[in-house]
Amino acid sequence: MSKEKEQEQEQQVAIGAAAPESPVILRAKSREELDTQFQELKAKHDGKTLTAGAVAYNYDDRTYILRVDII
Amino acid sequence: MAIKKGQNIRVLIPFGTKYRVVAKSTNCTVTLTGNTESAETKDDVDMASKPVITSKSWSVQVESLDVTDVSAMITAISNAMPFTLVWDEVALTDNQTPQAATFARMGTAFLNDVTFQWDDRTNSTKQLQFTGSGALTKLADAVSIDLVTVDGAYTKGQFVRLFLGSDNSAVPAKVVAAARSLSLHVSATLESATTKDTEGDWDVQSVTGVSFDISSGALVGSDDVITSSVQDQDFASLEDIYEAAAPVRFQIANVSGLNNRTKGIVICSGSVVISQLTLNAPNRQNATYSATLTGYGALKASA
Numbered sequence: 023m024s025k026e027k028e029q030e031q032e033q034q035v036a037i038g039a040a041a042p043e044s045p046v047i048l049r050a051k052s053r054e055e056l057d058t059q060f061q062e063l064k065a066k067h068d069g070k071t072l073t074a075g076a077v078a079y080n081y082d083d084r085t086y087i088l089r090v091d092i093i
Numbered sequence: 094m095a096i097k098k099g100q101n102i103r104v105l106i107p108f109g110t111k112y113r114v115v116a117k118s119t120n121c122t123v124t125l126t127g128n129t130e131s132a133e134t135k136d137d138v139d140m141a142s143k144p145v146i147t148s149k150s151w152s153v154q155v156e157s158l159d160v161t162d163v164s165a166m167i168t169a170i171s172n173a174m175p176f177t178l179v180w181d182e183v184a185l186t187d188n189q190t191p192q193a194a195t196f197a198r199m200g201t202a203f204l205n206d207v208t209f210q211w212d213d214r215t216n217s218t219k220q221l222q223f224t225g226s227g228a229l230t231k232l233a234d235a236v237s238i239d240l241v242t243v244d245g246a247y248t249k250g251q252f253v254r255l256f257l258g259s260d261n262s263a264v265p266a267k268v269v270a271a272a273r274s275l276s277l278h279v280s281a282t283l284e285s286a287t288t289k290d291t292e293g294d295w296d297v298q299s300v301t302g303v304s305f306d307i308s309s310g311a312l313v314g315s316d317d318v319i320t321s322s323v324q325d326q327d328f329a330s331l332e333d334i335y336e337a338a339a340p341v342r343f344q345i346a347n348v349s350g351l352n353n354r355t356k357g358i359v360i361c362s363g364s365v366v367i368s369q370l371t372l373n374a375p376n377r378q379n380a381t382y383s384a385t386l387t388g389y390g391a392l393k394a395s396a
Contacts, residue, residue: 045165053349053357060358073164073394074358076209076217076253077347078246087246088347088358089161091168091394 048088053077056086067092100188104155104223105179111239112179114189115221117159117247123180125151125229128296148287150296151225153178153202160217160248163277163360164394166207170279171392173300178202178223179236193235200229203298205281211250212274224283226298227291250275251353253360255309257326257386258342259334261364265342268354270325273381274310277345277361279303279392305388307343307365313372313380323354328382331370340364340389364389 046063050056056077064072071093078087104121105112115121129144137143169176178201182194191197206222255275258265269275286299313328326334334341343365347357365386374380 045162053347057357071395073168074347074360075161075163075165076211076248076360077358078159078161078248080244080246082245085246087161087244089165091165093168 046090046092048090049080049085051085053086056088060088060090063090097182101183101185102180103183103188104153105181105191105236105238107177108239111237112191113239113241114183115155115157115159116241118155118157119218120154120156121180122154123151124153125149146294148296149294151200151202151229153180153223153225155221155223157219157221158216158247160209160211160219160253161246162219163209166204166209166219166221167279167361167392167394170204170207170281171303171394173203173281173303175201175203175226176223178225179232181232181235187240189240190238191232191235193232195231197232197235198229199232199236200225201227203281203283203300205283205298205300207279209277210274211248211253211276213251213272215250217248217250217253224298226286226296228293228295252348253345254348254353254356255307256344256346256356257331257334257365259326259330261340261342263342265344265362266356267324267326267330268348268356269309269311269384270327271312271314272309273312274308274383275345276308277305278308279305303392305363305392306368307345307386307388308383309386310381310383313374313382323352323356325354328370328372331367331382331384335367335370338366340366343386359395361392361394363392 048059073091075089103114127146128148130147132143132145179199181191181197184190202223202225205224208220210218255269256265281300282302283298284301287297291297344359344362346359349355366389368387369385372382
């Protein structure tokens with residue numbers, strides 16, 4: 023692969039990585055606790071947009087999990 | 094010859110300077126297409142066909158049980174930026190570590206189609222489609238991997254619901270009653286950007302638009318079926334919205350509590366128009382209806 027091609031590939035890797043920013047993973051024993059953690063995180067990042075996915079339930083350790091991306 | 098198993102061939106997407114497998118994936122499909130054109134002429138003395146490959150294109154589909162990253166996927170598809178995608182054989186020990194197999198390839202692709210499915214009493218699913226833009230290259234060495242922590246976390250479809258307003262101003266507070274299925278489909282329209290300047294036979298793409306639609310399926314119920322403080326939309330009220338032919342606000346949200354109607358953290362929101370309502374009333378079976386809601390304006394990956 024030529025050097026130019028390599029640089030192009032590296033740039034594209036960086037662009038791809040920039041789309042989903044480092045997420046915060048919240049874990050809680052109950053839905054209410056998870057909601058509280060989310061609100062606290064929101065207050066901590068006032069002025070930024072917090073986006074969240076679907077809540078998952080971990081059947082191994084019985085915890086609720088929420089992925090939050092801060093934009 | 095040792096036959097490869099599906100779990101040992103995986104798609105890897107960039108994560109920082111490294112790559113990650115698509116978590117909780119259940120299937121992946123790589124399609125390499127030779128776009129052919131007939132080269133038969135009157136000079137041919139027989140009746141045989143003569144296809145000539147005039148361009149090459151490729152696409153990748155991945156299915157997964159991880160729906161925790163809805164907002165990240167919406168952001169990724171809306172950004173309309175290309176990813177560097179890899180498919181490779183992965184180690185038997187962790188089903189994650191790339192091996193730089195002879196069939197492994199790397200290429201630039203757009204995430205152009207995402208579908209999330211939340212069906213009642215079913216594990217929720219995600220389908221991703223990537224369309225290649227430009228050439229595929231063989232891997233000299235395996236890409237660096239950022240190992241995904243494996244956990245047993247899944248989302249059952251009844252815990253994600255659609256809330257639909259009756260207009261385009263107020264925050265939607267009414268849940269779709271007696272719902273059984275819900276899907277969100279986000280699509281980026283790709284148009285060929287291949288020119289004579291493009292090297293090789295590979296098709297190059299560019300994103301020209303992003304759109305979304307929502308499908309919801311439910312039983313046709315009467316008002317007294319569900320007792321809950323949260324108001325609902327049913328077939329009759331959806332008919333009213335359809336007849337008004339104006340956009341209404343929606344939210345897809347995590348739910349809990351009585352009848353799974355307490356709205357929790359919102360996953361995405363925006364406005365939609367009802368583009369199709371279908372009532373199905375088969376003999377001696379539950380009457381059902383489905384609604385197709387077409388996105389009006391931007392899909393927000395938040396409330």
